[in-house]
Amino acid sequence: MHDHEEEEKYxxxxxxxxxxxxxxxxxxxxxxxxxxxxxxxxxxxxxxLTSEVFLKALMHIRSxxxxxxxxSAWLFRIAVNEVNMYFRRTGKxxxxxxxxDLREEWNAQWDDPAWRRQLAEALGRLSPEDLQLIEWxxxxxxxxxxxxxxxxxxEAAVKMKVYRIxxxxxxxxxxxxxxxxx
Amino acid sequence: MTSIQIxxxxxxxxxxxxxxxxxxxxxxxxxRGHLLGVRRRKPYRLKNRFYFLFMLLLLLLLxxxxx
Numbered sequence: 107m108h109d110h111e112e113e114e115k116y117x118x119x120x121x122x123x124x125x126x127x128x129x130x131x132x133x134x135x136x137x138x139x140x141x142x143x144x145x146x147x148x149x150x151x152x153x154x155l156t157s158e159v160f161l162k163a164l165m166h167i168r169s170x171x172x173x174x175x176x177x178s179a180w181l182f183r184i185a186v187n188e189v190n191m192y193f194r195r196t197g198k199x200x201x202x203x204x205x206x207d208l209r210e211e212w213n214a215q216w217d218d219p220a221w222r223r224q225l226a227e228a229l230g231r232l233s234p235e236d237l238q239l240i241e242w243x244x245x246x247x248x249x250x251x252x253x254x255x256x257x258x259x260x261e262a263a264v265k266m267k268v269y270r271i272x273x274x275x276x277x278x279x280x281x282x283x284x285x286x287x288x
Numbered sequence: 289m290t291s292i293q294i295x296x297x298x299x300x301x302x303x304x305x306x307x308x309x310x311x312x313x314x315x316x317x318x319x320r321g322h323l324l325g326v327r328r329r330k331p332y333r334l335k336n337r338f339y340f341l342f343m344l345l346l347l348l349l350l351x352x353x354x355x
Contacts (some may be wrong), residue, residue, distance in 0.1 A: 124319060128312045135310045136303070143301055153309040160315045165322060203298040216296060226292040245294075274338045 114172050121168050123277045131160050134178060138185050139245070145189050147201050155192060179255045186238065186256075204231075208244035212276070228278050236271045243268050 113133070116213040119126035138159055162184050170180055193200050204216055215221040230238055242248040242256075250268070254261045 124316075127315075131308065131312045131315060136306050139306045139309060144298060145297060148302075149305065149309070156309070156320060157314050159321070160312075160332065161318045164315060164319050197291070199293050200294055201293050201299075203295045222294040222296070226294045229294075230292050 108284075113177060117167070117170065117172055117177060120164075121170070124164055124167075127139075127160075127164050127167065130163075130177070132232050134181055135160070137178070138181060141182070141185055142189055144203065145200055145247070146192070151192075155188050158187075159188050162188070170179070175255045175258065179252060183256050190234070202241060202245040205245055205247040207247055211244065211272070224279060225275070228275055231278075232271065232275075236267075239264070240271055 113130070116126055116129045120130060135156065139152060139156045142155050142159070143149065146152050146155065159181070163181055170177070174180075175183075192198075204222075209216060214225075229240065232240065237259075239253065242253050243250065250261045250265050253268075254264045257264060
């Protein structure tokens, strides 16, 4: 039996018997934990939020349709919501790390903390939806195909949107550079 | 506005540390708590609804009686 077939089997059973959810939990726990930790940077808080993600998934597993988005993407979307809610509630600083895809895409002064601070400010001014897309692609390193699945959109549409936002960001930072260099 | 800090490197978290927190019983006990909460709330809501209907009927009876 293939991995995804086995996963579908466990989803089907979990929708009727919550005890079967343990298999899905063990399969996806580490990836979700790593994602939450990359933003929160506190192990205990991460453990708590990760538990909450799986609790929400268990509570809503009956509404999950295997014909729609993949289970991992569905779970990831819950994790993203939980993390965003946590930052809104606590007002704490969200940590993001520069992924190699962004370094290749954007040849900038990544080692300069002042420049990174400027970029962080510009990112903070984006709408929550636009920030999420940029974060997924260039800070979490999620592929366009997976983002499209999470957004229930097409890969081409997501690509176009992401590059448009990136251009806006670049322009904002260039104008700022010109202004400070005067 | 979201406060963001951009780090140059991804923090390293050993797999052992992640596995230490992999405990399905925690999720299960929270889920049981959630189910208990739902079960506890339902009869209360039902009782409230009956109480409201009963008072409405009583009021209608009183209006009919005195009109």
